Amino acid sequence: MAILIDNTDEAAVRDICARHGDRPDALLEILHSVQGDVGYLPSGVLRIVADALNISRAEIHGVATFYHDFRHDPPADHAIGLCRAEACQAVGSEDLAAHAEKRLDAKTGARAADGKIDLEAVYCLGNCALGPAAMVDGRLYGRMTPEKFDRLVADLEGEA
Amino acid sequence: MAEPVRIFVPCDAAALSVGADDIAAAIADEAARRGVDVTIVRNGSRGMLWLEPLVEVETPEGRIAYGPVEAGDVASLFDAGFLEGGAHDLAHGPTEDIPYFARQERLTFARCGVIDPLDLNEYEAHGGLAGLRKALEINPPDIVEAVTASGLRGRGGAGFPTGVKWKTAAEQDADQKYICCNADEGDSGTFADRMLMEGDPFSLIEGMVIAGLAVGASEGYIYLRSEYPHAAATLRKAIALWEEAGLSGRCDDGSPRFTLHFRMGAGAYICGEESSMLESLEGKRGQVRAKPPIPAIAGLFGKPTIVNNVLTLAAVPDILSRGADHYKNYGMGRSRGTQAFQLGGDVARGGLVEKAFGVTLRELVEDFGGGTHSGTPVRAVQAGGPLGAYIPVSGFDVEMDYEALAAQGAMLGHGGVVVFNDSVDMAQQARFAMAFCEIESCGKCTPCRIGAVRGKETIDKIMAGDNRAENLAILEDLCDLMTDGSLCAMGGLTPMPVQSAVKHFPEDFSG
Ligand SMILES: Cc1cc2nc3c(=O)[nH]c(=O)nc-3n(C[C@H](O)[C@H](O)[C@H](O)COP(=O)(O)O)c2cc1C
Ligand code: SF4
Ligand code: FES
Numbered sequence: 001m002a003i004l005i006d007n008t009d010e011a012a013v014r015d016i017c018a019r020h021g022d023r024p025d026a027l028l029e030i031l032h033s034v035q036g037d038v039g040y041l042p043s044g045v046l047r048i049v050a051d052a053l054n055i056s057r058a059e060i061h062g063v064a065t066f067y068h069d070f071r072h073d074p075p076a077d078h079a080i081g082l083c084r085a086e087a088c089q090a091v092g093s094e095d096l097a098a099h100a101e102k103r104l105d106a107k108t109g110a111r112a113a114d115g116k117i118d119l120e121a122v123y124c125l126g127n128c129a130l131g132p133a134a135m136v137d138g139r140l141y142g143r144m145t146p147e148k149f150d151r152l153v154a155d156l157e158g159e160a
Numbered sequence: 161m162a163e164p165v166r167i168f169v170p171c172d173a174a175a176l177s178v179g180a181d182d183i184a185a186a187i188a189d190e191a192a193r194r195g196v197d198v199t200i201v202r203n204g205s206r207g208m209l210w211l212e213p214l215v216e217v218e219t220p221e222g223r224i225a226y227g228p229v230e231a232g233d234v235a236s237l238f239d240a241g242f243l244e245g246g247a248h249d250l251a252h253g254p255t256e257d258i259p260y261f262a263r264q265e266r267l268t269f270a271r272c273g274v275i276d277p278l279d280l281n282e283y284e285a286h287g288g289l290a291g292l293r294k295a296l297e298i299n300p301p302d303i304v305e306a307v308t309a310s311g312l313r314g315r316g317g318a319g320f321p322t323g324v325k326w327k328t329a330a331e332q333d334a335d336q337k338y339i340c341c342n343a344d345e346g347d348s349g350t351f352a353d354r355m356l357m358e359g360d361p362f363s364l365i366e367g368m369v370i371a372g373l374a375v376g377a378s379e380g381y382i383y384l385r386s387e388y389p390h391a392a393a394t395l396r397k398a399i400a401l402w403e404e405a406g407l408s409g410r411c412d413d414g415s416p417r418f419t420l421h422f423r424m425g426a427g428a429y430i431c432g433e434e435s436s437m438l439e440s441l442e443g444k445r446g447q448v449r450a451k452p453p454i455p456a457i458a459g460l461f462g463k464p465t466i467v468n469n470v471l472t473l474a475a476v477p478d479i480l481s482r483g484a485d486h487y488k489n490y491g492m493g494r495s496r497g498t499q500a501f502q503l504g505g506d507v508a509r510g511g512l513v514e515k516a517f518g519v520t521l522r523e524l525v526e527d528f529g530g531g532t533h534s535g536t537p538v539r540a541v542q543a544g545g546p547l548g549a550y551i552p553v554s555g556f557d558v559e560m561d562y563e564a565l566a567a568q569g570a571m572l573g574h575g576g577v578v579v580f581n582d583s584v585d586m587a588q589q590a591r592f593a594m595a596f597c598e599i600e601s602c603g604k605c606t607p608c609r610i611g612a613v614r615g616k617e618t619i620d621k622i623m624a625g626d627n628r629a630e631n632l633a634i635l636e637d638l639c640d641l642m643t644d645g646s647l648c649a650m651g652g653l654t655p656m657p658v659q660s661a662v663k664h665f666p667e668d669f670s671g
Contacts (some may be wrong), residue, residue: 032386067425069386085348085349086349086505086578087348089592123599126345126351128578140177
């Protein structure tokens with residue numbers, strides 16, 4: 001869940017940096033770790049990390065925006081990543097994605113109409129023999145079908 | 161009392177993706193309900209992925225395979241006496257007699273799917289650590305010599321001779337050197353690195369420690385893509401167990417000395433390119449470095465660095481323990497040893513096929529793969545990942561070897577073989593190649609950064625029927641420019657799928 005950055009959180013972020021020895025080469029690990037706790041990378045957090053690691057804000061901004069994993073806005077409660085790479089294309093990932101967009105009433109890269117689910121495109125999950133592949137909240141699925149997708153979404157909507 | 165029967169249910173991510181955890185739980189429940197004592201071992205995958213979840217039962221006649229098992233099948237398996245290898249609709253007989261498996265040559269994947277991936281005793285009982293022991297007995301130059309003599313070439317895609325790379329790093333005089341394992345496995349259609357890291361992670365670690373001894377490096381990094389959370393968990397545990405066991409090479413006083421770090425990428429295909437990976441390991445944007453210098457001379461933090469793919473490093477222990485000649489005797493021409501081919505896409509029997517170089521594409525797609533999963537005719541395969549060529553059925557007699565593929569304008573890459581049925585629109589596939597390059601370009605050089613965008617637009621025009629002949633000529637020029645003018649193979653090879661699609665499937669570009 002997204003939380004506001006207050007002084008307590010500054011201490012938590014500095015603590016993560018310290019656990020990585022405040023080393024600039026550990027920047028990706030630190031950003032992963034902070035994002036794991038906070039849900040995304042607010043600019044206030046980037047400022048704290050830059051200060052702890054003694055690197056410029058331009059540098060940290062460059063890194064945080066280069067990698068697809070790092071988010072700059074609070075995430076929804078759930079994330080569904082559909083594989084859109086070749087092996088999954090060969091077994092209908094594009095039709096599945098079109099179905100997903102309709103079901104969630106959201107374009108890929110956007111949030112479902114009810115605000116609970118982010119729909120994302122990913123490029124290969126290493127499950128290319130059992131496509132279409134999907135990653136739902138970090139859990140891998142194979143042989144995804146529109147019916148399975150709808151069941152999954154219904155479960156997520158029920159939970160959230 | 162008799163020993164409990166051992167039942168194997170894979171914990172490989174592909175098996176989990178189709179319910180292996182549920183099956184393991186269902187078997188445990190059913191056994192408890194019936195009051196039978198069983199031991200459930202979570203092994204890696206045997207690589208016959210269309211049979212996952214593939215459950216194996218250990219019997220005096222060997223391990224008997226059942227699959228694909230659904231939770232609803234479990235009671236009937238018990239009824240059929242599967243604990244004694246009884247007959248059932250899902251039974252396939254002894255796992256190792258299944259033709260798909262029996263026809264392979266498992267060297268690097270010898271233990272994958274056989275053992276509990278995190279059991280060091282089983283690892284050793286199945287031949288693990290023998291390579292490291294050998295490496296500790298001989299001099300570092302002899303380790304390099306063995307790797308050179310084996311003919312091993314990099315499995316990450318470029319096929320560079322591993323011994324040459326190691327020799328260069330070994331010859332550098334430096335206070336610190338590094339071994340970096342490229343576990344970014346970004347190529348779509350590939351999953352062999354993942355399977356190995358989840359199914360036999362110690363073989364990778366052993367290979368890295370041996371590499372460290374060979375070139376005089378005391379620190380190593382594994383750079384894993386973030387799309388593999390399951391492999392990450394297994395690797396972290398494996399590294400901890402390895403260190404606990406004190407197996408990390410030796411100092412002059414005999415104490416362990418190889419320190420292994422684990423790092424995770426953050427969703428950038430280009431970070432599989434070695435210099436971009438090194439930038440990323442230094443905590444920077446993953447932008448490609450200009451060469452020279454090569455990493456073996458100045459790599460991570462400017463120090464001599466070996467960058468090798470997971471499968472390259474994991475091949476090394478076997479090369480040392482059974483000798484370079486044993487490895488070299490497999491293969492053809494300048495492609496020695498075995499390659500882990502990965503069959504994906506619309507294929508009936510998708511999975512991992514470790515086979516000596518020289519097997520034909522037709523054997524892979526038809527004999528192993530069994531044609532399409534959908535039952536429709538095969539139209540093309542893409543070999544070698546998103547930067548690899550599309551090959552029509554008429555080209556399937558090509559022998560899978562670095563040089564033979566190159567001669568056909570294709571490449572082996574990391575060994576991915578993605579099967580497409582006859583509904584594929586090759587213009588759409590060509591467009592995707594450009595679109596993917598646009599998304600993943602590191603932005604450092606113009607032919608790639610701008611070329612990919614222009615390429616996509618040009619293919620859009622061709623698909624819309626807008627000045628076709630003229631735009632096809634523009635596309636051809638653009639591809640040549642990207643091939644010749646790009647700083648790295650991202651921009652340099654994106655034209656390969658595009659041009660192969662145009663060449664072999666012109667009808668898809670003519671409306
Ligand atoms: C765009 C691009 C992506 C690459 N991705 C990978 C990868 O995911 N894994 C890998 O091992 N090599 C990858 N490579 C190849 C590496 O640059 C390098 O050649 C390899 O890691 C060297 O190890 P090897 O000799 O053991 O193959 C990629 C190359 C390029 C140009
Ligand atoms: S070819 Fe593309 S990915 Fe490679 S250096 Fe140039 S811009 Fe970066
Ligand atoms: S291409 Fe979709 S999982 Fe590999």
